Amino acid sequence: MVPDNRLLPVKDFMVYIRNLPHWEHPDSVYFITFRTAKGFTLSDVAKNIAFASIKFHADKKYKLYSCVIMDSHVHSVLQPVEESEGVFYSIAQIMHSIKSYSANRIQRLLNKRGKIWQDESYDRIVRDDEEYLDQMDYVIYNPLKAGLVEKPEDYRWLFYEGSD
DSSP: OOOOGGGSOBSSOEEEESSSEEEEOTTOOEEEEEEBOTTOOOOHHHHHHHHHHHHHHBTTTEEEEEEEEOSSEEEEEEEEOEEETTEEOOHHHHHHHHHHHHHHHHHHHHTOOSOSBOSOOEEEEOOSHHHHHHHHHHHHHHHHHTTSOSSGGGOTTEEETTOO
16 A cells, blocks of 8 residues: 555645645645535534634644634634654644544534545645735634624634634
8 A cells, every 4th residue: 555645744845636736835824624524514512623623733733823613614724833843744634633533523422423524625825925814814704704793703613813
């Protein structure tokens, strides 16, 4: 069996394609979206688990700038940190940590079998300060645009740098 290089740390620019193209560059900031499996909607309990999982891995595998947990998807802006000198955690490693841990907890707590998350995530390297601010706004205002709250800070499953 050939090892999955996507689960290895990143030290050089890397491109791979599954259904979507994925570009990784050491020390980059990423906008990442991942969705629930078809037909699965996150309950409040499941949102709590996903939110806790994302925050648990922050400052261990990545610097978390923002995240929001919605009924059917999650958005985040994050920057992988070094696993060792000059070698950064890969997006695949980070997503595996978040999805695997949260899926196992959700399945146990809700006595649910089957997939919680879609296999693949959408990720994009944030290219400049303007795009960073645009992506942060997108995450922060997502619950407001969905009509769930009147002010972003009223949404329970939203984190952004400086909000704690």
